[in-house]
């Protein structure tokens with residue numbers, strides 16, 4: 001990757017993506033081979049929002065590269081609580097770390113943070129914006145299961161606020177992919193994402209019903225519809241219920257369909273799907289470590305030079 | 306005035322913003338952060354007949370010159386505007402506005418969850434000018450219509 005930071009997936013070319021995925025495959029084949037790659041390197045974890053998976057996976061990745069982490073802890077226990085700006089926080093943590101991983105509730109946070117520091121910044125989620133490192137592991141999983149070209153993917157759930165959806169959709173425009181977006185009307189893709197997809201010449205279609213498109217899909221990427229997006233409980237239950245899947249739903253799907261989910265799930269994928277060959281979400285989650293090792297290797301090796 | 310004489314007194318030093326799209330004069334004033342309380346002598350002509358535009362607005366402000374970001378935002382709501390800088394009753398400079406590539410400051414992001422909105426971050430807003438309008442350089446939100454509603458003068 002020729003960039004200093006990873007802020008959005010729109011900055012990634014096909015070559016950038018393939019380089020990271022190829023490296024991740026090498027690492028996956030021989031995880032111990034990288035154990036001494038970055039001794040003494042410290043990754044700064046700045047999580048302004050609770051996260052377990054993303055944070056643990058970055059932590060594991062840097063440790064398997066021979067490095068360590070420094071963690072600002074929870075917002076409640078930090079100087080942020082006292083009103084410190086993000087710009088100040090990252091400028092302080094920059095002094096302790098060789099790269100920063102940032103999760104923040106505001107859109108544009110990582111973009112802004114990157115303007116204030118010289119070390120690489122990885123956007124690990126900015127509000128309803130982007131989550132590009134998740135996208136790299138999603139792409140790795142897709143490539144491993146069904147390949148990344150001549151692909152039909154259905155992306156379902158909260159497309160409006162879902163940052164993993166935005167980054168995935170952007171990145172997929174680098175490949176020969178038909179993107180089907182399945183959601184209630186109130187949670188369709190936001191204008192800014194449509195703008196990028198349109199500029200990138202994406203092949204996209206929108207649906208309100210999964211059954212319209214399920215049989216032709218190679219991948220079904222499910223995301224959670226959150227209760228707080230709806231004015232009342234009844235409305236939420238009614239809408240969210242239409243975008244839950246179970247083993248019966250998948251009877252209409254291809255046997256080779258890969259069902260994915262950024263996790264954690266709540267009830268949008270019934271546990272009876274877990275034992276089906278189509279269930280790919282735990283494998284997807286495990287891919288987080290080798291892919292993030294490859295990503296860190298890519299960003300940190302640029303710093304070396 | 307090339308088209309029609311605007312019947313207001315000449316100014317000694319200041320700026321005349323001419324050929325403003327009809328109806329945008331008050332928005333030009335809000336871009337400049339002028340609401341009358343500053344004590345500046347200001348004249349506004351609205352829907353004045355114009356050979357070039359049909360109808361135009363004209364804004365004259367005494368003892369005030371414009372910053373580049375003010376000119377940039379004016380160009381977005383009044384693409385045909387001309388900026389005349391007056392010194393000692395004469396037009397010292399006359400410039401057409403250019404559509405800028407980006408606008409820094411002056412506009413606020415309509416996304417309440419944007420890092421630039423209402424936070425204590427030490428950054429100015431920044432918008433890229435795109436075909437559809439302007440786009441926040443931080444959160445990506447696009448403002449397509451009614452740009453003037455998002456003017457937020459810094460002074």
Ligand SMILES: [Zn+2]
Nearest residue numbers: 414419441444
């Ligand atoms: Zn914004």
